[in-house]
Amino acid sequence: MDCDTAKSKLFPYVDGELATELRDQVEAHLARCGACRRLVDFEVAFRETYVDRLRPDPAPERVREQVATLLPDLVHGQRAGRTQRWLKRLALGVGAALLVAIGLSAGVALQSHLGTRTTLAELTDAAVEQHQKLVRDLLPPDIKDVSPKAAEEWFRKRLAFNVSLPDLKTEGLRLLGGRISHLREVEVAALEYQVDGNNVSLFIIPEEAYRQLRLKDKPRFKVVSHRGYDVVIWRSQGAGYTLVSEIGDRACLVCHAPHEKLEPLPRPSAHL
Numbered sequence: 001m002d003c004d005t006a007k008s009k010l011f012p013y014v015d016g017e018l019a020t021e022l023r024d025q026v027e028a029h030l031a032r033c034g035a036c037r038r039l040v041d042f043e044v045a046f047r048e049t050y051v052d053r054l055r056p057d058p059a060p061e062r063v064r065e066q067v068a069t070l071l072p073d074l075v076h077g078q079r080a081g082r083t084q085r086w087l088k089r090l091a092l093g094v095g096a097a098l099l100v101a102i103g104l105s106a107g108v109a110l111q112s113h114l115g116t117r118t119t120l121a122e123l124t125d126a127a128v129e130q131h132q133k134l135v136r137d138l139l140p141p142d143i144k145d146v147s148p149k150a151a152e153e154w155f156r157k158r159l160a161f162n163v164s165l166p167d168l169k170t171e172g173l174r175l176l177g178g179r180i181s182h183l184r185e186v187e188v189a190a191l192e193y194q195v196d197g198n199n200v201s202l203f204i205i206p207e208e209a210y211r212q213l214r215l216k217d218k219p220r221f222k223v224v225s226h227r228g229y230d231v232v233i234w235r236s237q238g239a240g241y242t243l244v245s246e247i248g249d250r251a252c253l254v255c256h257a258p259h260e261k262l263e264p265l266p267r268p269s270a271h272l
C-alpha cells in the first residue's frame with residue numbers, strides 16, 4: 001500500500017470502520033511509514049482534545065414535526081367538495097416535497113458529518129500555507145497601511161459575515177495589510193500583522209464554517225503546532241479566528257494588550 005491509498009483510508013481506519021484485511025494493510029503501511037503514522041496520531045490527538053463527538057442534527061426532526069402539523073391543517077381545515085379533493089392532493093404534494101427536502105437536508109447533514117472529519121486538519125494546514133505565502137509576499141494584499149477600523153469597513157462591504165478587528169493595543173504591533181483569501185473552499189478575511197518584527201497572520205472565517213469543525217467549547221483557545229508554526233483557533237462575536245505565527249502565545253498580542261489577563265493557553269496538544 002502506498003501513502004496516497006493509506007491516507008485515503010486514514011479516517012475510516014481511525015473510526016475502526018475498515019474490514020480486517022484492509023485494516024491489516026493500513027497497519028502494515030503505518031509500521032514502516034512515519035509520515036502516515038504522524039497523521040494518524042494527529043487525528044486521534046485532535047479528536048480527543050478538541051472535537052465533539054458527532055451528534056445527530058436536530059433540524060430534520062423539527063421539520064418532520066412541522067410537516068405532521070401542517071398536513072392535517074391543510075386537509076381538514078377546508079369544506080367538502082372538489083376544492084377539498086384538490087387541496088388534499090395539493091397538501092399531499094406539498095408534504096411529499098417537504099419530505100424530499102427533509103431527505104435532502106438529512107443527506108446534507110450526513111455529508112457534513114462525514115465531510116468535516118478532515119476539516120480541522122485541513123484548515124490548520126491551509127492557514128499555515130497561506131501564512132507562508134503572505135510572509136513571502138506571494139499573495140498580494142488587497143488593502144495596505146490602513147487602520148483596523150478602515151480594514152473592518154472594507155471587509156464588511158465585501159464579505160457576508162461579521163469581520164471585527166481588534167484595536168492595536170500594543171507598541172510594536174502593526175497591521176501590515178489584508179486580503180480576501182480562501183482556506184480550502186471557505187472565503188476568509190486574511191490579515192497580516194507584525195509583532196515586534198515577527199509576522200503573524202490572522203484569518204477570520206464565517207461562523208458557519210467554524211461550527212462545522214465541531215470543536216468543543218473548552219478549552220476556548222485551541223492550540224496546534226503544525227510544520228513548525230503555532231496555530232491558535234477560537235470563536236468570538238459570530239466568527240471563527242485562526243492565528244498563525246512562530247512566536248507561540250506572544251502572537252495573542254494581536255488581540256490582547258500585554259497587561260490583559262488571558263486564560264492560560266493550553267500546551268499544543270496536537271502536532272502534524
Ligand SMILES: [Zn+2]
Binds near residue numbers: 002004006033034036
Ligand atoms: Zn505513508
